Amino acid sequence: MIIKGASRAAPSQLARPLGRTDTNERVDVLELQSPAGTPLEAFRDWQALADGTRGTKGLYHANIDTDAQYSMTHEQWRRAVDVLEEELGLTGQPRAVVLHEKNGREHIHVVWARTDLDTMTLRSDSHNYQAHERASARLEREFGHEHVPGKHAKRDRDAQPEMPSADFNHAEWQQAERSGTDPRTRKAEITALFEASDTGKAFRAALEDAGYIVARGDRRDFVLIDSTGDVISLRRQISGVTAKDLRTFMADVPAAELPSVDQARLLHQEQGRAASPEDRDLSPPPVDKPDPRTQSLRDALAAQHAAELADQERRHAHEVTELQERQQARADEAFDAFARQQAQRSIADREPEPGAFERLWRNIREAISEEARTQRLQDEARKLAEAEDRRNDEIRVMVSGIEATDRAEIQSLIEWQGRERADLLHEHERDMARRIAEDERARQIARESEERRREAETRQRDGPERDPRAR
Numbered sequence: 001m002i003i004k005g006a007s008r009a010a011p012s013q014l015a016r017p018l019g020r021t022d023t024n025e026r027v028d029v030l031e032l033q034s035p036a037g038t039p040l041e042a043f044r045d046w047q048a049l050a051d052g053t054r055g056t057k058g059l060y061h062a063n064i065d066t067d068a069q070y071s072m073t074h075e076q077w078r079r080a081v082d083v084l085e086e087e088l089g090l091t092g093q094p095r096a097v098v099l100h101e102k103n104g105r106e107h108i109h110v111v112w113a114r115t116d117l118d119t120m121t122l123r124s125d126s127h128n129y130q131a132h133e134r135a136s137a138r139l140e141r142e143f144g145h146e147h148v149p150g151k152h153a154k155r156d157r158d159a160q161p162e163m164p165s166a167d168f169n170h171a172e173w174q175q176a177e178r179s180g181t182d183p184r185t186r187k188a189e190i191t192a193l194f195e196a197s198d199t200g201k202a203f204r205a206a207l208e209d210a211g212y213i214v215a216r217g218d219r220r221d222f223v224l225i226d227s228t229g230d231v232i233s234l235r236r237q238i239s240g241v242t243a244k245d246l247r248t249f250m251a252d253v254p255a256a257e258l259p260s261v262d263q264a265r266l267l268h269q270e271q272g273r274a275a276s277p278e279d280r281d282l283s284p285p286p287v288d289k290p291d292p293r294t295q296s297l298r299d300a301l302a303a304q305h306a307a308e309l310a311d312q313e314r315r316h317a318h319e320v321t322e323l324q325e326r327q328q329a330r331a332d333e334a335f336d337a338f339a340r341q342q343a344q345r346s347i348a349d350r351e352p353e354p355g356a357f358e359r360l361w362r363n364i365r366e367a368i369s370e371e372a373r374t375q376r377l378q379d380e381a382r383k384l385a386e387a388e389d390r391r392n393d394e395i396r397v398m399v400s401g402i403e404a405t406d407r408a409e410i411q412s413l414i415e416w417q418g419r420e421r422a423d424l425l426h427e428h429e430r431d432m433a434r435r436i437a438e439d440e441r442a443r444q445i446a447r448e449s450e451e452r453r454r455e456a457e458t459r460q461r462d463g464p465e466r467d468p469r470a471r
């Protein structure tokens with residue numbers, strides 16, 4: 001049994017694939033511990049609760065999959081969820097369980113709310129990989145399934161000294177489904193290009209000939225952008241190469257020369273518009289030796305523009321961080337005010353303590369009639385439940401309003417930054433064209449001046465009768 005999972009945000013992006021019936025033969029919602037009508041609404045409510053904490057990832061999403069030889073009942077799936085919930089320390093948290101059937105095989109997705117309403121903190125997700133493997137080992141023993149070794153709690157370190165790793169992760173398989181490319185074929189192709197290249201520049205050129213653009217990643221040194229715009233880790237596409245090895249091999253490719261991910265996607269779009277598969281000229285372009293002075297100017301301008309783009313990226317990131325901090329402070333203030341209001345309400349709604357005579361009479365009545373005692377306890381439990389439901393509804397309304405406001409502010413900032421980014425890229429294009437044109441004009445003037453100087457020297461040396469214009 002294999003279990004994967006991690007904390008995350010983006011409830012809409014999570015709910016969309018969980019409900020897709022075009023890529024799954026069957027989708028069943030086995031459990032939804034929320035008054036919301038759909039998983040999407042529940043995920044949004046749970047993520048909104050995280051605004052009252054100092055965290056951002058208010059959801060925990062896990063995937064439980066068994067070998068094709070085993071079939072599971074709904075009771076067994078629920079047992080698997082309970083065991084994983086216990087190992088992750090999410091007991092008592094609201095959850096949603098969705099069953100998928102794909103290619104005749106069943107697997108389930110589980111999503112928990114991480115916000116603990118009692119403490120308004122996020123349940124810890126530390127050492128979650130070990131928790132996955134502990135839960136998997138318990139379930140394998142309980143269900144009698146074949147043992148599947150793992151990296152941590154299920155790893156036999158004597159028989160498996162090296163840390164195991166999958167050839168392809170889930171994101172790469174999803175990219176393969178979107179693009180229709182077999183990840184094994186792509187990895188073999190890129191590995192072959194790497195082995196055939198003796199320098200980083202040669203490798204980059206070979207990748208571009210194959211339809212990829214090498215870009216600088218946010219968390220990795222080098223990434224690839226394919227024709228669909230997907231971001232691919234370059235290191236994971238080369239068999240037997242570590243990140244340090246790749247960094248050393250690509251030392252002759254400065255990061256300043258590489259486009260960002262957004263720039264690489266724009267380049268792919270422009271290339272696609274410039275030449276469609278039907279009318280693209282497949283003959284090799286003529287090889288013109290670039291002018292060294294023009295190329296030097298281009299390199300200097302490219303480095304200057306890359307530095308300006310990097311400064312803008314840092315400024316944009318700082319603006320987003322400042323906005324998030326202001327939003328967090330505003331949410332903290334709202335939750336503090338809500339807590340004070342709830343405390344005042346609890347004091348105001350608290351029933352007065354009964355007097356001595358009333359307590360004596362109640363004890364006598366309940367001693368005589370067990371039904372009277374049961375009824376009193378039920379009434380107290382009902383009032384507590386009603387108060388808790390009212391509190392949760394008010395929290396949901398409050399955090400939904402906060403989330404809507406924050407989302408609108410973030411979207412407005414992103415749109416403004418996108419326009420500013422596009423303006424800077426456009427300005428760089430115009431600056432490059434203008435500077436190169438000015439340089440070409442200056443060299444043209446220099447050539448004309450040199451030609452006139454030579455003609456003057458010829459007239460001075462040979463005399464006016466040899467000057468063709470003198471005839």
